[in-house]
Amino acid sequence: MNEVTDQNNVQGLVRQALKVEHRPGDHSTRIPGLTLHLRNNPTDPLHCIYTLSLAVVLQGEKQISYGNQTFSCTEGQLTLTTFDLPVVSHVTHATRHKPFIGLVLKLDYNLILQVCSELKLNKPAGDIAYKSISVENLDDGLTDALKRLLNLQHETRFVDSLLPLLEKEIIIRLMESPHGPQLRYLASDGSPGSQILKVVAWLKQNFTQSIAMDDLAGRANMSGSAFRQHFKSLTGTSPLQYLKTLRLQEARDQMLMNRLDASQASSLVGYESASQFSREYSRLFGLPPSKDVQQLRRLL
Known part of the structure; x- marks a missing residue:
């Protein structure tokens, strides 16, 4: 297991992030899939949908709730979301002199599958407590990879050639971190997680249609009761x-x-x-x- 990152390493990321943007708000970057989030004050709880992504709190603290679970994420911690989840999220600690700073990077499911195949990673043990959202301390390897990712903001001529390599490195390092079992479970062919993920992907493209729950269960190759049970355990809510x-x-x-x-x-x-x-x-x-x-x- 990788060692928890040194606080000076996190502060290096803080300085890099503030060079990209220092105003409060949600900011896109020149790096596809990477966004920067700053707040000078705590915020009210906000309903939103978290996608397959990693999120790092560099400074401050936020709270995330879905289903009957609540997570606190503080500076130097990385949150991995493996499903598109309806959550309630808000910043709990932020001031003008020490703003909340967070980085969010969207992950590619196909790249996760590719890395699992190349590394010949097996499905995790059957008794794993799968989590759609997991919070762990950031380690030095991931911190260094994120630093190099942020550096591309100022070296855009290298984005096309280096971004795919960095994205793959980040996935590999996540696989070797405490988040690894969650990604391996997600990528396991035929697992309930992979079947529900396919249904969720279909729902995102077809949610304006009239949809029967039995049809969704059929798409997952599950009975209606098994589908509802697995769906709720993974997303924290019912299919409807x-x-x-x-x-x-x-x-x-x-x-x-x-x-x-x-x-x-x-x-x-x-x-x-x-x-x-x-x-x-x-x-x-x-x-x-x-x-x-x-x-x-x-x-x-």
């Missing part, structure tokens, strides 16, 4: 609620980014009843659509 969350999150994004009104957004994501959309939206996000979007715009 997951589908609703996908629709409502997409509607929220459309209202926020494309300035659609609630009626337009609800129809776009497959709702036939505007009143039902408003009720379910308020239940999930805590406010009616128009008030929620107004609040989000003030935060951005």
Whole structure:
């Protein structure tokens, strides 16, 4: 097992991140799939969907909840998300003089499969406690790889040639870290995790359709009861609620980014009843659509 990273190594990443951007907000970088997140104050809990990714807290602290589980992630820790999950996330420690700083890197499922094959990694033991979200201390190897990844921000001529190598190195180092069993479980052919992941990928492309739960179970080659059980254990929610969350999150994004009104957004994501959309939206996000979007715009 790799050693936990030295605090000076993390501070080196902090300095690099602040050279990229120092203003509060969510920032894209010149590196595809890498985003930088800064906050000067604690934030209110926000419903969102975490994708297959790693997230590193360089400074401050945040809290993540899904299902009946809650995680605290503090500086020098790496969070691995192996499923697209509806979560509630918020920054719990941040000040103007010591802002929250986080890095998020999206991961490629096919690259994970490739690395598992090349390293000839077996499926983890059957008694592994699989976690859709795992939090572990960052180690020196991953810290150094992330430093080199951030350096590409200032050497964009090397992005096309070096980024694939760095992404592969990061996956390999994750495999050798305490996160490794979670990735190996995800990549195991025929495991419940891989079957549910295929269904989730299909749902993300087809969530506006009318979908029968038995059809989803069939896509996973499971009985209805087994499908619901595995789905909830992996995502923290039922298939029906997951589908609703996908629709409502997409509607929220459309209202926020494309300035659609609630009626337009609800129809776009497959709702036939505007009143039902408003009720379910308020239940999930805590406010009616128009008030929620107004609040989000003030935060951005």
